[in-house]
Amino acid sequence: MSVNASARQATPPSSSVDWDKLGFTEREVNAHVRVTYKDGQWGKPALHTGTDLNVHYAAPCLNYGQQAFEGIKAFRTKAGSVHIFRPQENFKRINLSASVASMPALTEAVFFDSLKAVVAANLEYVPPYQPNASGGALYIRPLLLATGPRLLLDSPDEFTFVIWVSPVGSLYGSAKAIPAVDGFVLDTFDRTAPMGTGHTKLGGNYAPVFKPTREAKKRGFPITLHLDSATRTYIDEFSTSNALAIKRHGDATTLVVPESTSILRSVTKISVVDIAKKLLGWNVELRPVAFQEVKDKHFDEFLAAGTAAGVTPVRSMSYNTKQPRLVSGGSTEEPHGPRFDFPPDNVVERIDFGDGKTAGEGAKVLFDQLTSYQCGDQEDVFGWLWPA
Numbered sequence: 516m517s518v519n520a521s522a523r524q525a526t527p528p529s530s531s532v533d534w535d536k537l538g539f540t541e542r543e544v545n546a547h548v549r550v551t552y553k554d555g556q557w558g559k560p561a562l563h564t565g566t567d568l569n570v571h572y573a574a575p576c577l578n579y580g581q582q583a584f585e586g587i588k589a590f591r592t593k594a595g596s597v598h599i600f601r602p603q604e605n606f607k608r609i610n611l612s613a614s615v616a617s618m619p620a621l622t623e624a625v626f627f628d629s630l631k632a633v634v635a636a637n638l639e640y641v642p643p644y645q646p647n648a649s650g651g652a653l654y655i656r657p658l659l660l661a662t663g664p665r666l667l668l669d670s671p672d673e674f675t676f677v678i679w680v681s682p683v684g685s686l687y688g689s690a691k692a693i694p695a696v697d698g699f700v701l702d703t704f705d706r707t708a709p710m711g712t713g714h715t716k717l718g719g720n721y722a723p724v725f726k727p728t729r730e731a732k733k734r735g736f737p738i739t740l741h742l743d744s745a746t747r748t749y750i751d752e753f754s755t756s757n758a759l760a761i762k763r764h765g766d767a768t769t770l771v772v773p774e775s776t777s778i779l780r781s782v783t784k785i786s787v788v789d790i791a792k793k794l795l796g797w798n799v800e801l802r803p804v805a806f807q808e809v810k811d812k813h814f815d816e817f818l819a820a821g822t823a824a825g826v827t828p829v830r831s832m833s834y835n836t837k838q839p840r841l842v843s844g845g846s847t848e849e850p851h852g853p854r855f856d857f858p859p860d861n862v863v864e865r866i867d868f869g870d871g872k873t874a875g876e877g878a879k880v881l882f883d884q885l886t887s888y889q890c891g892d893q894e895d896v897f898g899w900l901w902p903a
């Protein structure tokens with residue numbers, strides 16, 4: 516099945532969806548795609564209706580977290596055509612995750628034929644063209660799962676590649692305006708080990724952050740930042756996305772990109788870096804960034820970049836002023852290990868960026884540039900929209 520330009524233009528957004536009220540949620544659509552790996556090779560993608568997968572209860576994806584996932588977005592242009600944003604990068608990244616988690620690599624044919632098939636089957640769920648809007652995309656979720664039975668700590672003989680999709684709005688705030696969020700440093704909890712899996716998109720990197728991020732959200736911090744696990748000094752990434760900072764000096768602007776072995780190579784981040792460097796003429800500094808630089812007010816702006824998060828300005832960062840309390844291991848009496856305890860207000864310090872209320876100018880420019888690329892309002896000089 517192929518997604519040609521005329522077919523994409525012929526299918527307008529569904530009238531059964533309230534496009535102004537899209538959240539970042541899952542919604543049942545027409546079909547998902549599945550491909551099976553067995554006897555040492557991938558089969559052919561096939562579309563399926565419904566939402567359920569039939570998986571053996573001894574499958575390592577259920578028992579040991581042997582799985583990887585991706586996040587990609589498709590956008591509608593003013594002319595009505597649909598384009599997928601830089602899926603080649605996600606193809607590379609899912610195969611990196613696959614190799615770390617001992618799963619077979621996807622072939623280009625399997626990945627891209629599946630992508631075409633699932634988008635073609637759900638074109639009416641690609642939201643209407645929305646210039647300079649936050650969110651408003653068909654979110655595409657590829658999953659690579661170890662689905663054959665295997666009780667031993669090892670790979671099974673069978674794997675399944677699935678892509679499901681859902682129309683989504685903004686992860687943070689309103690779909691109509693650029694959001695600006697308050698952040699919190701989760702320094703009582705380590706996301707991934709320094710020599711671990713933080714650079715891959717394995718589900719196991721994400722489930723442990725649900726509790727601390729839920730607690731932070733309840734207290735008014737929708738976005739949470741992780742520091743490096745070895746020293747809790749350097750910025751790694753947000754729980755949902757990569758972190759970036761902006762520094763202005765006179766007429767010059769520098770985009771500061773935290774470097775770490777434990778962060779995911781965000782496709783949105785690398786796109787924003789290209790925009791900053793090649794289109795806006797900004798300086799780009801790629802280096803380890805100590806959180807102390809945020810405390811010292813070294814940066815004018817702070818932002819998040821990710822597929823779901825898009826470009827999200829962070830208007831403030833709060834952090835513990837006391838050393839985190841760590842519960843040491845080794846006890847046979849009760850469960851042990853680090854605990855996330857939200858600190859009381861008197862040990863939380865807040866750093867504002869700009870006025871601490873609204874999005875900074877640099878984030879606005881990056882947001883406008885990125886979203887105008889994604890919805891085809893700018894010439895695709897980088898060749899980012901697929902199929903072109």
Ligand code: COI
Pocket residue numbers: 585586587754755756821822823824
């Ligand atoms: C994405 O940005 O695609 C992710 O998978 C992050 C997650 C918070 C939804």
